[in-house]
Amino acid sequence: MKLELLINQKIYALDVAPDEMLADTLRSKGFLSIRKGCDTSCCGLCTVWIDGKPVLSCTMLSFRVAGKAITTIEGIQPEAEKFARILAAEGSEQCGFCSPGFIMTVIAMKNELKNPTEQDIQHYLAGNLCRCTGYMGQMRAIKTYLRGEVQ
Amino acid sequence: MKWVGRSVSKIDGVAIATGKPLYTEDLTVPGTLVVKLLRSPHAFARIKSIDVAAAKQMVGVECVLTHQDVPQVRFTKAGQSFPEPSPYDRLILDPIVRYVGDEVAIVAAVDEKTALAALDLIKVEYEVFEPVLDLSSAIDHPSVVHPETDLHCNFPIGLEQQRNIASSHTVEVGDLAAELALCDVVVEETYKTQAQAQAMMETFRSFTYLDQAGRLVVISSTQIPFHVRRQLARALQIPATRIRVIKPRIGGGFGAKQTGVCEVYPAIVTLKTGKPAKVVYERKETFIASNSRHATEFKVRMGASHDGIIRAIEIVGLSDTGAYGEHAPTVFAVIGDKTMPLYNKTKAIRYQGHAVYTNKLPGGALRGYGATQGTFVQESTVNKLAAELGIDPTEIRLKNLIRETETSLYYKGKKLGSSSLHRCIETGKSMIGWDAKFPRIEQGSKVRGVGMAVTMQGSGIANIDTASAEIRLNDDGFYTVLVGSTDMGTGSDTILLQMAADVLNADMDQFIINAADTDVSPFDPGSYASSTTYVTGMAVKKAAEELRCKILEQAAKVLQAPADQLELSGEQCVDPASGKTVSVASIAAAAVVGPDHRQLSAYATFGSPVSPPPFVAGFAEVEVDKETGKVTLLDFVAVVDCGTVINPALARVQTEGGIVQGIGMALFEDVQYDKKGNLQSNSFMTYKIPGRSDVGIVRVAFEESYEPTGPFGAKSVGEVVINTPAPAIVAAIYNAVGVQISELPVTPEKVFKGMQQKS
Amino acid sequence: MFTIESLHQPQTLSEVKQLVEKYPDITVLGGCGFLKLSSRKIPVALDLSRCELEKIHETEQHIEIGAMVTLRDIEKNPALNQWFDGALPKAVSHILGVQFRSCATIGASVYAKYGFSDILPALLALDTQVELLRGGRMPLVDFLSKPITRDVLTRIVITKDKRRVSYQNLRNAGADFPLLNAAVSKHDAEWKIIVGARPARAEIAVQASKLLTSSAYGTVDSGTVAMAASMELAFGSNNKASAEYRQAMCQVLVKRAIEEVLA
C-alpha cells in the first residue's frame, strides 16, 4: 500500500505491505535505533512515540500510523543524549540494547506525568524489560534526570 | 592513580544508549540474504527423507541445505580453549535430531518472508523415537541420545555414550562415612534447579560475507571470537586462515554467547553462494534452540559438631546437558569447585555425579556456570544445618568459612590469596538489620523473614585462560590498546583503558581500544569465566608497564638522564632532578620518522596458575502473604569482595544486574516442557524474567580486599553476583513461614502448599 | 507473525456490515497484540480504525466505549476512574506496560473472551452491555455464554450507577497473566461476585452472589460467602497453578474483594 508517514518531522512516501509492522518499516528506512527483543509485545525495546505517546512499534501496523507523528530516538537526540549521559554515569546502559526504547519511555513519561512518585515511575516503565542492569541504576538515573527538570 | 577506582562512564555508553547503529544486524548491507532454519518438531527422530525441491524452486530462494550438503565432521559449539573438554558431538546438520528445535535444514532467501515461506515447502519424513525427557531416568534409558560412532572427546571426560552419560566427575578427600559418623548432627536434603535461560535482550545473530581476498568474514554477537574461528574452521572444513571473526557491540550474553550457536549457518550459506548472509534468531528460537543453564538434581549431606563446625560435606547428583554436551564436564566440575572450598574446616568431602544427555535444549554457560547451582544446594543445606543446631546462620558461616591465607581440602595445599568475606557478612548483617529482623516479624496476615547465603566464584580459569594485549604509541602521541576480550555491555573496554591510563599516567581520551577482531586482536579466549578484568586486565597492565619503560628509555636519550630517574606525567616525560621535560608526542613522532627508529609498542601475555575467588554475602528480606503464599522481595543486600574495585559504578550495576537475574531464578523463571519435549516457556510471555516492580530494592556494598595476583589488586565481579539470591530468598521464606523450598523456582503455590502441610 | 493478503479500511459501520456479509471469513484487526502471536494467513483483514470507534463517550446514563479504544485510554479516562471505584482502569493497569496498552483494544479484549482476562471480571461486575454489528446489543453475561459466532464488536456500554467495586488479582510475577482474579460489586443491596482466570473464563458465582445479597447488611460473613463461591465454580490446572490452589485462592480473593467493598 502506498502511504505517507511523518517520521521525525519528515514526510516519507512509502510502499508498505498491509501486514508490515512499524518496527520493520522504520528499520528498513534506516532508523536502526529500533530494536526488537521479543515476538510477543513484552519487552518494550521497540518503543517509539505516536503523537507523543509511547507505543510498541513491533505491534503497530504501519498503515495505521499514516497521518500521525512518529518519533524515534533519532528524532530527539539532544534530549536523549542528555538523559543517556546521566544513565551512563550510573553505568545503567549496560549492553545498551534496551536503552533506546527505555529512554523513549522515560522521556514520554516526563512529558506526561507531573512529579511522578517512584511507584508511578515503576508503573509507567513496567513494559520496559532490561536483563542487564537490574533496574536500580535506571531508577537512580531517572530521579537525577527528573530533578534536573524541576530545578 | 587517577583512573582506577573511579566511576568513569563507559566510552561507548552514550552511543549505544541513544540508538546508534553499532550492533550486528545494524552492520548488514543491502543484498544480504536472510537465513532461516527449519527445526525439528520432534524431541528425538531420524530424518528418513527430506524433500527440498519446491523450496529451491521458489523465486528469491538462493540456497537450501540439508544434512546431505554439509561436512560430516563432528565439532562442539562450546567456546572453550583448545583442546575443548566438551565432546565433539555435533554436526552442522545431522540426520538424527535430538530435541525439539534441533536444526533440520538451512534456507537462505532474499528476504525474511520468502525464507519463511520456503521453510513451509520443505517436506520431511521422520522416524520418531522415544525421547529421553527426564533427568533422573536418563542414565541407561532404552533410548540412546548419541548413537553415532564418530563422537569424539579430546581427552577422557567420563563419557559413556551408550548410557547417556556425557561426563563423570568425582572429587573425594578424606573418609566421608567415618567423618559423618563422628558428627553430632547430619542434615540431608534433595534439590532441583531449573534450566534458567540467559535471556539477553539481543538474540543470537551473525552476519557473514566474503572479503576482497575471498575470506569469510563473520560479524557476530559473540563472547568468543577466537573460539568461533576455530569452530568454524573445523565445522566447515576450511583453514582458519580463511576466516575472520569480528565482534561489534553486543546486546548482552550472560554466557549464552560463549557457545557458537548461530555463526555456522550464515557462514555456510556465504561459502556456498558467495553472498552476504545473516541470521537473526527470533526470541522463540533463542529460548528453544540455543542453550541454557544446566538443570540439576542434587542430594546433599552435611555433618557438623554440636558447636557448629562443619566436618563433612557430600554433594551427589546429576546435571542435564540436554541434547549436546556443550560445557557439560566443566559446568559439572565448577558446581563443586566453586562451592566446597568455602567451608574449609571439613575433614572429608565428596562431590560426585554425571552430566547426562537428554532430548532437551542443550545446557551451556550461564553466569555462575555451575557455581549458582552449587551455591543453592550447599548454602540451603548450611541454612538447614544452622536451623537444626539453633545457631544463627551468620554465625555458623563466620565460624566455618575459609579466610585469607588458609587452604581447604579442595585446594590441595594452595592458599587463598585474598578474602574479605567475613567482613562482607558483618556489613551485610548491619545493612539488612539482621539482628532486629531474624528470623521473622509477624504483621497480621503477612510475615517478614530474612535469610542469607554466601558464595564464591573464580577469576579466569587457572592454568588455561591466557590473554594477550598490545599497546602502541601512535605517531600523534596517543595510544592504541589491542585486546581480544569481548565487552558485552560490562564496560570491560573502559575498565581496561582505566588500567592502561593509570600505568601510563595519561588521560583516558589519549587512548583508543580495538576489540575484538581475530585478524587484528591478540589472542584472548573471550569474555567468560569472569576473566576479563583479571586475566586480560593483567595483560594490559603488563603491556602498559613495558611501554612506559620504553617511552622513558627514549626520553632518557633526549634528556640525557638515566631512565629510571625519569617520570611519566601525562603528556610529558620529566626529569625531576633537572626539571627538564620532553613530550610523549615528540618521542612518538620521532619514533616513526627516519632510519634506525622503531614505533614504540609493547606486548604482554598473562595466564594465572590460580583463579582467585571473589566473594559475596547476600541477604534477603521477604514478605510472605500467609493467605496466598505470595512472596514479595522487599530488600536484597549484596556485599561484594571483588578485590580492588576498578570502576565502582560499573561494578555496582554488574552486581545489581546479577542479583536480579538470581532473583529471577529464585522466584519467576519457570522452565516448562510438555510431555513430548516441547519447551513451553519459550517467550517473555511464558518465561517471566523479573520486571522492575518484581525485585524490591537491591542494595550493594563493596568490602575491598587486595588480590596479590590481580591487576591493581582486582579479582572479578561478573558471575559471583548471581549466586546468592536463590538460597538467601529460600532461607528468608523458611525463616518467615517455616517452609523449605528445595525446587526452584519458588512459586506462591509451592509456599502455600508448604504452609498447609505444616498446619 | 500473521500475514494479510487483502485489507479493507471502511469508513462507516454500514460499510463494515457489507464487508462482513461479503467475506464470511473476514478477520477484524484490533491492536494486534494477540493476532501477532499466531502465524495465521489472513485472506481478508478488516481495519476498524477509521470508523469512529476509538472514543469513549460519557452520556447522562452511560459510558460508551468504542471497540478500538485502547486499554491505555481506558486506564486514563476520567469518567472510568471516577465511577465504580475505578475498577476498570485498575484491572487493565496490570496488563504489561503503557506501550502495549496503547496498542491493545477493548473490543478485541472482550470479543475474544480470554480466560485469563483481567477485563472481563471487572466488566461483569458492572452493568455492561456489548453491541455487536450483527447480534445487536446484549448484556455482557449473555454474550459470554454464547458460542463465538463471526461478528464484530462495535461498542461496550456501561450504565452509570453508584456501585462499589473491588478488583483483586494474583500473579506469579508482575507483568504475568493472572493465575486468578476476582471482582465484586455492590449496587444498592445487590452483590455480584465474579471469578476469572480459573483458568476458564470469568463467571459470576450466582449462588454466592445471592447468598451475599440475601444476608442482612452488616451480618455478612465474607469468609462463608467466599467459600461458597469457591465451591460453586469450577477450577482447572495449567502452567500457572493447579486447580486446588486456584480454588483455595478464590476464597482469599473473594473475601478480600467483599471486605474492600464494605470498607
Ligand SMILES: Cc1cc2nc3c(=O)[nH]c(=O)nc-3n(C[C@H](O)[C@H](O)[C@H](O)COP(=O)(O)OP(=O)(O)OC[C@H]3O[C@@H](n4cnc5c(N)ncnc54)[C@H](O)[C@@H]3O)c2cc1C
Ligand atoms: C504478552 C501479552 C500479555 C497479556 N497479558 C494480559 C493480562 O495479563 N491480562 C489481560 O486481561 N490481558 C492480557 N493480554 C491480552 C490483551 O489485553 C488484549 O486483550 C489482547 O492483546 C487482544 O487485544 P488486541 O487489541 O491486541 O487484539 P487483536 O490481537 O487485534 O485481536 C484479537 C482477536 O480479536 C478479534 N477482534 C479484534 N477486534 C475485534 C472486534 N472489534 N470485534 C470482533 N473481533 C475482534 C481479532 O480478529 C482476533 O481474533 C495480554 C496479551 C499479550 C500479547
Ligand code: FES
Ligand atoms: S520488540 Fe518486544 S515489545 Fe516490541
Ligand code: FES
Ligand atoms: S542494558 Fe542490556 S538489556 Fe538493558
